[in-house]
Amino acid sequence: MTTDVTIIGAGLGGLTLARVLHLHGIPATVYEAEPSPTARSQGGMLDIHDYNGQLALQAADLMDEFRSLILEGRQAMRILDRDGAVLFEEPDDGTGGRPEVQRGELRQILLDSLPAGTVRWGHKVSSTRALGEGRHEVTFADGSTRDTSLLVGADGAWSRVRPLLSTAIPEYTGKSVVHTYLFDADTRHPAAAKAVGGGSMLAPTPTREIFAHREQGGTLHAYVGLTEPQEWFAAIDFTDSGVATARIAQAFDGWAPELTALITDTDTTPVLRPLYALPIGHRWDRVPGVTLLGDAAHLTAPSGEGANLAMLDGAELGEALATHPDDLDAALTAYEQVMFPRSAEAAVEGAERDELMFGEGTPHSLVDAFTAHERGQ
DSSP states (O other): OOOOEEEEOOSHHHHHHHHHHHHTTOOEEEEOSSSSTTSSOOOSEEEOOTTTHHHHHHHTTOHHHHHTTOOTTTTOEEEEOTTOOEEEEEOOOSOOSOOEEEHHHHHHHHHHTSOTTSEEOSOOEEEEEEEETTEEEEEETTSOEEEESEEEEOOOTTOSSGGGTOOOOOEEEEEEEEEEEESSHHHHOHHHHHHHTTSEEEEEOSSEEEEEEEOGGGOEEEEEEEEOOHHHHHTSOTTSHHHHHHHHHHTTTTSOHHHHHHHHTOSSOOEEEEEEEOOTTOOOOOOTTEEEOTHHHHOOSOOSOHHHHHHHHHHHHHHHHHHSTTOHHHHHHHHHHHHHHHHHHHHHHHHHHHHHHHSTTTTHHHHHHHHHHHTTO
């Protein structure tokens, strides 16, 4: 294949694509806005599913490396009510298909699997434009440009590549999440650590929820969800940790102290993350020489599938390009014809799951669904 492949974004999806192409002898260059692989934290835990994310890692020939990252016991899960009572608990018996790993470590094994120089750090895209005959030009913030015959947007929610294909813009879902971390929790925050347990804990209500993971080294990572307009959050000074945590905790007035401690006892400055989504079923007409993967193509509110789908997109796009080395349009068509319905189905299932988890009957409706599943109903 003589096509020069340009990938925008060194997230999990873009790196998986680069790795699969490398295995097939197809060179690619990945451009990333961040100045280095350690420029920022890569987030928390990911459950990598045996029906999508693990398939991508198999295609990337990285399953052994992946298995070395798995944190044992973290598939354990419990549901609590706002009073701290455990309503449902599922242990990790080692048979689950969604083992947990740290996102940063997973990204690192992908980076380590690529030839030196594949990722060009510190290249923030300012614009893209079509040149004709399937070629595109990427302009970076430093004024440099890249002319390519295949441009892949793996650059997330606010993709600079997407406008070449679609006028869709992510819209606010009505919910935001505040991230907090408690370190050495078993010693320093024992009540919160006991509430979370050995894996993950979810305490949901229709407009408020606290979700927490036990990460490495006794770290608790909490995701505090609030259904409020963006103006509500804009009134909070998130640069002042004490003020911000007090205001967020106030929204959970009456909740059990071991749960609100996941907010008030944070060892880091709380981080606000508004949740956005593209329209369900987002797609575009085939445009020569350009495509999208992951959140750039099908951003949804978090449902546990985003990273998995991005990696599978990357793997399948790489395989399609290897299968059709002399017909770029056939490769992109084959990839998109599978990706479009898969991502639409995942978005619908995610919306249904969100309604189950945070609808008017939660948490009891959620517990009923889990117990029915255990009974095989």
